Amino acid sequence: MKYGFGVDIGGTTIKIGLFSIDGKLVDKWEIQTNKIDNGKYILQDIAHVIQNKIALQNLNKNEIIGIGLGVPGPVTKEGVVNGCVNLGWKAQKIEEDFKQMTGLNVKVGNDANVAALGEMWQGAGKGYQDVLMITLGTGVGGGCVLNGKIVSGVHGAGGEIGHMHVKDNEKSACGCGNHGCLEQYVSATGIVTQARKKLLYDERSSSLRKYFSLEAKNIYDEAKEGDSIAIEIVNNVCKILGNSLASICSVIDPEIIVIGGGVSKAGDILTSGIKKYFQKYAFHACANTEIVLAKLENDAGMYGCVKLLMK
Structure with missing residues (x-):
C-alpha cells in the first residue's frame, strides 16, 4: 500500500x-x-x-x-x-x-x-469531475475543479469567489482592500455586520436583540424559529449567494455546487434559500445544477x- x-x-x-x-x-x-x-x-x-x-x-x-x-x-x-x-x-x-x-x-x-x-474525491462531490465549492466561514473561499483538475489561474487567484464585486457604494472596506465584495455580506462576519446595521434602523421587536455578542449561528437559528428580521437577513444572504453562484455557473457550468465552511451547518434553510434564487437568476441550461452541503467538514x-x- x-x-x-x-x-x-x-x-x-x-x-x-x-x-x-x-x-x-x-x-x-x-x-x-x-x-x-x-x-x-x-x-x-x-x-x-x-x-x-x-x-x-x-x-x-x-x-x-x-x-x-x-x-x-x-x-x-x-x-x-x-x-x-x-x-x-x-x-x-x-x-x-x-x-x-x-x-x-x-x-x-x-x-x-x-x-x-x-x-x-471523497466527499459530497464524489462521482463528479466538475465541482464548484464555496466555503462560508469567517471569510468566503472557493474552489473550482473542472475535468478533475483545480482551476488555479495564472496568478493563483482562481476560485477567489469571496472577492467578487456584488455591491456598489459600499463604504466599508473588505479585508482585501476593495469595497462591496461577496465576503462582506454572506460570510459569518458579514451576516453579523448586516444584522447589526438592520437592528439599528429597524424598530420591530426581534429575538436577535437579546444577544450581547451576536453570531451568525444565532441569526440562522432565530430565522428557523420564525423571527421576521432574522428571516429577512437570511433571505438577503441567500439572494446574494444565489445570484453570485448563478453568475459563476454561466461561465464554468459545473455538475454540482458544494457549500462548505462553518456557516453551512445552518443546513436546509441555507441551501433551500440559495436554490430558490439560483434558479431565478441562472441561465436556463444551468438552472437545475445540484446544490449540496459538504461532507468532509474540516x-x-x-x-x-x-x-x-x-x-
Whole structure:
C-alpha cells in the first residue's frame, strides 16, 4: 500500500493527515501554527512531525507518494505561493523549498481549492469531475475543479469567489482592500455586520436583540424559529449567494455546487434559500445544477492535498 500526507495550513492550527492512496484516513493530528518571524519555522515544524510519524508508523520512504500542502493564499501552477497574509509569508517557492527539506515529492495548492478537490474525491462531490465549492466561514473561499483538475489561474487567484464585486457604494472596506465584495455580506462576519446595521434602523421587536455578542449561528437559528428580521437577513444572504453562484455557473457550468465552511451547518434553510434564487437568476441550461452541503467538514483540505499528489 502507498501512502500520502495531507497538510492543511491555517493561521492558528495546522491539520495533518496520513492517508492510504485509496482515500482512507489512517491517522490525523494538529500542531499550532508558529508565526514567529513571519512564519519562518512553519515548514520546519511540519517536516519534523511528518518525519516522526514516518518513524512511528514504520514506513519506508518508497511507500510514500509525497506531501500535499494547502495554504491560505494564492498558489501558481509552478507551486509558488503568492503571499499568505495570515502566515506572514511573502511570495516564495514553497513547493521547491519543502521538497528539499523533506526529500519527498511535494505539491502545493490554495486551501479552498484543495478543499474542493477533497470533496470531489471523497466527499459530497464524489462521482463528479466538475465541482464548484464555496466555503462560508469567517471569510468566503472557493474552489473550482473542472475535468478533475483545480482551476488555479495564472496568478493563483482562481476560485477567489469571496472577492467578487456584488455591491456598489459600499463604504466599508473588505479585508482585501476593495469595497462591496461577496465576503462582506454572506460570510459569518458579514451576516453579523448586516444584522447589526438592520437592528439599528429597524424598530420591530426581534429575538436577535437579546444577544450581547451576536453570531451568525444565532441569526440562522432565530430565522428557523420564525423571527421576521432574522428571516429577512437570511433571505438577503441567500439572494446574494444565489445570484453570485448563478453568475459563476454561466461561465464554468459545473455538475454540482458544494457549500462548505462553518456557516453551512445552518443546513436546509441555507441551501433551500440559495436554490430558490439560483434558479431565478441562472441561465436556463444551468438552472437545475445540484446544490449540496459538504461532507468532509474540516478534513476536506487534507483529503484534497493528498489527491493533489495523485495527478
